Amino acid sequence: MSLARNLNRALTVTTGLQVRRAPQAAKGKQSKKSAAAKPAARQPAAYRCPPAGELPTERLLRRPVFIISSIRSGSTLLRMMMGAHPRLHAPHELHIGRLEVACTNWHSERAMSELGLRRGDLEHLLWDRVLHRELTRSGKDHVVEKTPANAYMYRRLKDCWPDARFVFLLRHPESIARSWHESDPVRRPHDTAVTDVLRYMTAVEEARTADADGFTVRYEDITDDPEHEMRRLCAYLDVDYAPAMLDYGRKSSAELVRGLGDWRENIRTGTVQPGRALPREDEVPERLRPMCAAWGYTS
Numbered sequence: 616m617s618l619a620r621n622l623n624r625a626l627t628v629t630t631g632l633q634v635r636r637a638p639q640a641a642k643g644k645q646s647k648k649s650a651a652a653k654p655a656a657r658q659p660a661a662y663r664c665p666p667a668g669e670l671p672t673e674r675l676l677r678r679p680v681f682i683i684s685s686i687r688s689g690s691t692l693l694r695m696m697m698g699a700h701p702r703l704h705a706p707h708e709l710h711i712g713r714l715e716v717a718c719t720n721w722h723s724e725r726a727m728s729e730l731g732l733r734r735g736d737l738e739h740l741l742w743d744r745v746l747h748r749e750l751t752r753s754g755k756d757h758v759v760e761k762t763p764a765n766a767y768m769y770r771r772l773k774d775c776w777p778d779a780r781f782v783f784l785l786r787h788p789e790s791i792a793r794s795w796h797e798s799d800p801v802r803r804p805h806d807t808a809v810t811d812v813l814r815y816m817t818a819v820e821e822a823r824t825a826d827a828d829g830f831t832v833r834y835e836d837i838t839d840d841p842e843h844e845m846r847r848l849c850a851y852l853d854v855d856y857a858p859a860m861l862d863y864g865r866k867s868s869a870e871l872v873r874g875l876g877d878w879r880e881n882i883r884t885g886t887v888q889p890g891r892a893l894p895r896e897d898e899v900p901e902r903l904r905p906m907c908a909a910w911g912y913t914s
Contacts, residue, residue, distance in 0.1 A: 662735025685815035
């Protein structure tokens with residue numbers, strides 16, 4: 616007779632109770648109770664890049680344009696100028712990367728899987744529909760999207776739209792940091808601002824290095840000679856240059872949404888304003904100097 620059986624016989628006589636082994640969850644699985652206590656981790660967004668031959672059926676939107684830049688780089692100015700072109704529609708920041716799709720039960724997940732669609736594929740379809748809807752409502756030919764977070768999702772955008780075009784907007788790294796600091800100097804000391812913008816700039820440079828076909832423009836060149844830079848940009852996008860890009864029209868507060876891009880007076884004037892003077896070399900923090908060299912901001 617086993618020890619457990621002897622122990623249970625004695626316990627039954629004296630207490631009326633017995634010992635039973637606790638049920639164990641199968642290897643790699645949680646018990647129902649523990650699963651209920653701890654939400655299951657969301658599965659990664661698997662997705663595939665549609666080959667060129669499938670694009671006509673996989674995507675409504677063709678050849679979208681994405682501005683890849685750090686915060687405080689002049690992207691709102693650039694999108695206002697591009698939006699003044701009769702063929703380019705440049706809405707406020709859309710933050711499509713934060714639009715997510717979830718299959719909320721086994722049936723929906725199984726149904727989409729049978730169609731060859733994972734969560735990431737479904738998100739791509741949603742992003743495509745949102746941008747296509749916006750473009751169609753505008754009556755123009757090409758959409759331009761400028762959310763700064765695009766810098767972190769360059770590869771995802773490229774996989775969603777293999778025919779996408781990318782405009783890399785650069786600005787002197789110290790000017791970016793200073794502008795970000797000045798937007799909230801109490802809560803954002805200059806050193807903190809440097810840390811924040813360096814993450815963006817690193818992502819921009821990684822994307823720019825990966826995309827040999829992209830177009831690079833500097834904010835300082837736009838403010839110094841806007842016509843020349845817009846002509847270069849229009850040639851890249853294969854559209855005729857439009858003089859209206861230089862005088863995009865005064866905008867009201869209702870047209871510039873706070874929190875979705877710059878809304879300050881410089882932007883509302885409707886014309887290109889002079890940029891600030893470039894920082895002196897001794898004003899550039901050591902952490903920003905490698906990026907200055909990579910972007911050609913060296914004396």
